[in-house]
Amino acid sequence: xxPEKEAALDEMLAKQQIHETIMRYCRAVDRLDEELLxxxxxxxxxxxxxxxxxxxxxxxxxxxxxxxKLYKSTNHCICNELIEVKGDTAYCESYFVAYHRFDRDxxxxxxxxxxxxxxxxxxxxxxxxxxxxxxxHDWNRxxxxxxxxxxxxxxxxxxxxxxxxx
Numbered sequence: 001x002x003p004e005k006e007a008a009l010d011e012m013l014a015k016q017q018i019h020e021t022i023m024r025y026c027r028a029v030d031r032l033d034e035e036l037l038x039x040x041x042x043x044x045x046x047x048x049x050x051x052x053x054x055x056x057x058x059x060x061x062x063x064x065x066x067x068x069k070l071y072k073s074t075n076h077c078i079c080n081e082l083i084e085v086k087g088d089t090a091y092c093e094s095y096f097v098a099y100h101r102f103d104r105d106x107x108x109x110x111x112x113x114x115x116x117x118x119x120x121x122x123x124x125x126x127x128x129x130x131x132x133x134x135x136x137h138d139w140n141r142x143x144x145x146x147x148x149x150x151x152x153x154x155x156x157x158x159x160x161x162x163x164x165x166x
Contacts, residue, residue, distance in 0.1 A: 014085045017128045018121055022094055025130075026076040031164075032157045034064045042122060042129045049135045056130065072108075073157065075099040088123040101145075113140035 001009075021040055028037035037060045041047070045056030052059055067074060079095040093116055100111040120132040155161055 108145040
């Protein structure tokens with residue numbers, strides 16, 4: 001294989017591994033999986049989520065109980081991703097839409113917001129993880145739930161969810 005093709009293949013593999021790291025973040029937050037969330041950040045990582053700024057480890061300890069307390073369910077969707085790989089460092093912009101269901105004054109509401117994760121990733125020991133994350137909020141809205149399509153809810157905000165079964 002030519003050196004050019006080998007370099008292109010390495011870059012494609014890096015981008016896929018980075019994408020999967022971002023997907024693990026979404027699953028971890030939506031399933032309230034602290035153990036999985038630790039696989040997303042380097043130990044010396046940093047997260048600026050707006051309401052939280054600090055070490056990734058402290059963010060993880062904060063966000064899981066906070067999500068459990070405030071929301072009945074969440075769903076984080078990644079849209080456009082732009083990943084620039086420079087050796088063992090990568091810079092990523094990932095658009096997201098996040099849905100949060102909660103109760104207020106005896107009624108259900110959906111908070112929906114769109115934004116972007118601006119990440120600096122590093123590959124260490126062959127693994128891509130977040131070194132620094134900034135979350136930019138572009139828009140948001142809160143809507144009362146006025147009607148529901150009644151189906152049995154079979155998802156779980158834990159490792160009891162079907163996605164963990166093999």
